[in-house]
Amino acid sequence: MQKKNGNTNSLDRKFRLSEFLSEYIIKTVAFSSFAIIILIFVFVFKEAAPIFFPKEKKAETSQFLQSETYGEEPGTEQPENSLELYSSYTPSHDVASFKNLTGKNWQPVGEEPKYGVLPLIIGSLKVTVLAILFGAPIAILAAIFSALFAPKGLREIIKPIIELLASFPSVVIGFFALVTLATVLQNIFGYSYRLNAFVGGLAMALAVIPIVYTVTEDALTAIPKYMSEASLALGATKWQTALFVVMPAATPGIFAALLLGFGRAFGETMIVLMATGNAPLSTFNIFEPVRTMSATIGAEMAEVVFGDTHYTVLFFIGASLFVVTFAINAIAEFYVRTKLMKRFRGE
Amino acid sequence: MRMDLQTEIIVENLNLYYGKKKALNNVSLSIPENKVTALIGPSGCGKSTFLRTLNRMNDLIEGVKIEGTVLFDDRNIYDNSVDVVELRKRIGMIFQKSNPFPKSIYENVAFGPKINGVSNKSQLDEIVEQSLIRSALWDEVKDDLNKSGLALSGGQQQRLCIARALAVNPEVLLMDEPASALDPISTTKIEDLIYELKKKYTIIIVTHNMQQAARVSDFTAFFYMGDLIEFTDTRKMFTAPDLKQTEDYIRGRFG
Ligand SMILES: Nc1ncnc2c1ncn2[C@@H]1O[C@H](COP(=O)(O)OP(=O)(O)O)[C@@H](O)[C@H]1O
Ligand SMILES: [Mg+2]
Numbered sequence: 366m367q368k369k370n371g372n373t374n375s376l377d378r379k380f381r382l383s384e385f386l387s388e389y390i391i392k393t394v395a396f397s398s399f400a401i402i403i404l405i406f407v408f409v410f411k412e413a414a415p416i417f418f419p420k421e422k423k424a425e426t427s428q429f430l431q432s433e434t435y436g437e438e439p440g441t442e443q444p445e446n447s448l449e450l451y452s453s454y455t456p457s458h459d460v461a462s463f464k465n466l467t468g469k470n471w472q473p474v475g476e477e478p479k480y481g482v483l484p485l486i487i488g489s490l491k492v493t494v495l496a497i498l499f500g501a502p503i504a505i506l507a508a509i510f511s512a513l514f515a516p517k518g519l520r521e522i523i524k525p526i527i528e529l530l531a532s533f534p535s536v537v538i539g540f541f542a543l544v545t546l547a548t549v550l551q552n553i554f555g556y557s558y559r560l561n562a563f564v565g566g567l568a569m570a571l572a573v574i575p576i577v578y579t580v581t582e583d584a585l586t587a588i589p590k591y592m593s594e595a596s597l598a599l600g601a602t603k604w605q606t607a608l609f610v611v612m613p614a615a616t617p618g619i620f621a622a623l624l625l626g627f628g629r630a631f632g633e634t635m636i637v638l639m640a641t642g643n644a645p646l647s648t649f650n651i652f653e654p655v656r657t658m659s660a661t662i663g664a665e666m667a668e669v670v671f672g673d674t675h676y677t678v679l680f681f682i683g684a685s686l687f688v689v690t691f692a693i694n695a696i697a698e699f700y701v702r703t704k705l706m707k708r709f710r711g712e
Numbered sequence: 713m714r715m716d717l718q719t720e721i722i723v724e725n726l727n728l729y730y731g732k733k734k735a736l737n738n739v740s741l742s743i744p745e746n747k748v749t750a751l752i753g754p755s756g757c758g759k760s761t762f763l764r765t766l767n768r769m770n771d772l773i774e775g776v777k778i779e780g781t782v783l784f785d786d787r788n789i790y791d792n793s794v795d796v797v798e799l800r801k802r803i804g805m806i807f808q809k810s811n812p813f814p815k816s817i818y819e820n821v822a823f824g825p826k827i828n829g830v831s832n833k834s835q836l837d838e839i840v841e842q843s844l845i846r847s848a849l850w851d852e853v854k855d856d857l858n859k860s861g862l863a864l865s866g867g868q869q870q871r872l873c874i875a876r877a878l879a880v881n882p883e884v885l886l887m888d889e890p891a892s893a894l895d896p897i898s899t900t901k902i903e904d905l906i907y908e909l910k911k912k913y914t915i916i917i918v919t920h921n922m923q924q925a926a927r928v929s930d931f932t933a934f935f936y937m938g939d940l941i942e943f944t945d946t947r948k949m950f951t952a953p954d955l956k957q958t959e960d961y962i963r964g965r966f967g
Contacts, residue, residue: 516774517774589811591807591809591811592811592813592814594769594772594807594811595807595811595812595813595873595876596813596823597769597772597800598767598769598800598804598805598807598877599800599801599804599823599824599827599876599877599880600797600798600799600800600801600802600824600827600828600880601797601823601824601827602797602827605827609823609826609827610813610823613814613815614813614814708814708860708862709814709862
């Protein structure tokens with residue numbers, strides 16, 4: 366053993382500048398990103414607040430721009446309003462309130478603006494549900510294959526490729542849907558509107574697949590190997606093992622995957638803006654154009670008057686989207702944590 | 713080996729490689745029917761590997777290569793024409809770490825029969841009850857069959873796994889250190905159970921516990937670094953083994 370040198374080996378606390386600085390910087394960055402999220406929260410909800418505190422507005426003239434549409438003309442279903450649609454006006458019923466929001470028509474621009482968000486909610490749900498219906502089975506089957514059946518080498522090819530799909534810009538998927546998918550599908554199914562919920566849902570499935578796949582794959586591979594060994598040793602086939610042992614044990618994770626996929630599709634803007642035709646119709650026919658909540662914000666936010674009712678309503682829609690996706694993500698997270706833990710502790 | 717015994721499994725010139733690494737070296741032995749055969753030897757000598765070759769669980773590991781023959785029911789189980797799924801129904805396995813499914817006690821035991829196509833409720837009830845009785849767990853769980861199998865104690869979980877294996881009506885039971893993670897009382901229960909089970913099943917058990925091998929087994933095989941060193945009557949093995957190497961190991965372990 367070496368003799369201790371009193372100077373260099375003293376136990377006095379030392380100041381290490383680089384340690385101090387890096388810790389400080391990391392802390393600052395972490396807290397500012399947290400703060401930014403909070404600020405966005407506050408801003409969105411503050412802008413939507415007048416909905417909850419309606420007051421009669423003074424007449425106010427404002428020049429509205431012609432509302433932009435993609436594909437089908439949104440006004441065609443409501444001919445009685447189509448003339449007034451583009452004229453400037455003095456709003457009289459133009460008050461942001463719950464009563465105005467529950468209507469069946471979304472015509473924010475016109476003599477008598479209507480802010481019924483029902484068609485937008487229907488639109489969002491329609492596209493999202495379609496996306497899950499198309500995407501989830503593919504994603505889950507792919508996950509089962511790569512997690513439980515594929516040899517290691519093949520799995521290492523499949524997984525990154527499917528996950529690569531997640532990094533596709535959604536405008537690319539939207540463009541593909543608008544230009545190619547829409548035509549192909551119309552030729553196959555022969556429906557009358559080229560852009561509609563069906564096309565949007567199918568395109569959105571491309572965005573949903575990687576999320577559902579990744580989370581499901583992780584859930585399946587997280588099931589301990591001894592579980593499937595027990596099943597195989599009992600003379601179960603690989604499929605029986607996957608179906609009756611691994612999948613049930615992984616249900617919380619698969620459920621979370623579906624929720625996350627749902628949240629992704631619900632908030633996605635660009636794909637639906639490009640592929641759904643954007644007509645705010647209140648129908649359940651999947652071959653008719655729809656307009657989603659997110660696409661409405663995307664299309665109209667740039668042309669509203671700051672502080673206007675229309676502006677407030679758009680923020681209200683944004684806040685609702687925010688709450689829904691936040692809740693879905695939170696449920697997914699919470700559900701997996703608690704359920705999975707409980708299950709493996711035998712409660 | 714005495715000649716009046718029926719042979720259940722005959723292993724001939726078995727070699728096993730994990731990739732380039734040889735884990736079993738030219739192993740040959742005959743496992744007698746309705747007896748308990750213990751596999752002993754230092755850790756890493758290939759006991760588990762050997763056990764898993766008998767129901768082809770090593771097939772699941774990538775890069776495993778197997779040479780030689782394992783005869784069961786007059787068939788080489790490594791022959792292409794043999795159905796692994798059917799083989800595993802007849803040669804069941806109990807693992808070192810008890811591994812019930814995250815399902816109810818009832819569903820755990822009913823799993824095997826169900827995948828074999830038994831769907832009649834009263835028939836399933838009967839199989840579940842019989843299996844739990846034979847694994848000496850029935851009295852402890854008969855009132856809460858719907859409780860999760862994972863809520864049981866370690867010893868009970870292991871007996872549940874035995875019941876689950878018995879429910880598919882195997883002929884051979886492979887046990888890989890089934891009591892190594894259990895307390896002494898649970899271990900005694902498992903040992904008593906093995907003694908009961910050998911009346912009906914051929915049992916092959918890996919154990920690192922010499923006393924346990926001496927207590928429960930009729931024959932003992934001593935492995936060392938992938939070689940089968942000695943295989944003989946358990947009483948002889950623990951009193952007068954033929955080889956000095958065996959004697960040294962056993963004496964060292966009894967210490
Ligand atoms: N899956 C595997 N891949 C590679 N080597 C393995 C694997 N399983 C076991 N081995 C090796 O084979 C040898 C025998 O292992 P094992 O049969 O588990 O021994 P035991 O059960 O007697 O302790 C050991 O050297 C071990 O490292
Ligand atoms: Mg072992």
